[in-house]
Amino acid sequence: MVNFSLKGKVALVTGASYGIGFAIASAYAQAGAVIVFNDINQELVDKGLDAYKEKGINAHGYVCDVTNEEAVAEMVAKAEEEVGTINILVNNAGIIKRIPMLEMSAKQFRQVIDIDLNGPFIVSKAVIPGMIKNGGGKIINICSMMSELGRETVSAYAAAKGGLKMLTKNIASEYGQYNIQCNGIGPGYIATPQTAPLREPRPDGSKHPFDQFILAKTPANRWGKTEDLMGPAVFLASEASDFVNGHILYVDGGILAYIGKQPEGE
Ligand code: NAP
């Protein structure tokens, strides 16, 4: 019988007070896991705890900036003491800055790389020793369409997410021998606060041009929902994927397979 259950597992999902991380953590709770999450400040952690409680999930929340190595080590030690060894890690916390490259400062570029690439490195490094001691574990890195494609104004984000794809493959290579599987999820365009600016209706009520652009690039002809990521995330966290390693699972409605809607009448 294929085992998709996460019963008895402890899952840490970073940046999971809301958005994609919250949806993935909720799916893990439904599959039986105990949820640990962090966010950047107490207000967000409290907001997350309330949201999980509303869904009947008794989550454990910690304030921690994923770019701060000492804070991450402290959070992992505290979580392992208070909850248990972390069996599943989802590196979800991330930001984006949409600025034309020539207008972006090196500081702004570094900020995105720090959170979206250094963060997953730092948190994975803190969690892997416990996984090795425990006989294995699962690491899932939240990549992006920008792990494969570029577009105007997202140079830092694409560089970070492209790097995160390769960090995923390297963790898989280096720690597969300890029964640790490290894979990525590459969401397409998902309706969350991070993409809200790309979907804002125009003052005249018409669709945002980017909204129309994404619909034309997506065979499914819709934006993704955070719920679309829940099943793939459970699969990659469960025993059902024990021989899947170093893979980026794109959950994009077909964007990467599609050149885009052809002009009418062709
Ligand atoms: P979101 O709504 O902006 O949520 C990101 C979460 O990460 C927020 O709670 C954020 O806290 C937190 N965070 C930011 N910096 C942090 C730090 N230094 N330490 C700890 N937590 C931090 O984003 P989302 O749309 O759910 O995306 C989640 C992940 O999926 C990101 O890695 C994103 O790049 C990726 N992704 C998103 C899409 C999409 O279409 N939405 C598609 C592909 C990939 P704050 O509220 O303080 O910022």
Ligand code: GCO
């Ligand atoms: C953007 C969007 C995308 C999505 C996602 C797509 O500005 O292009 O924010 O980058 O967040 O990463 O997979």
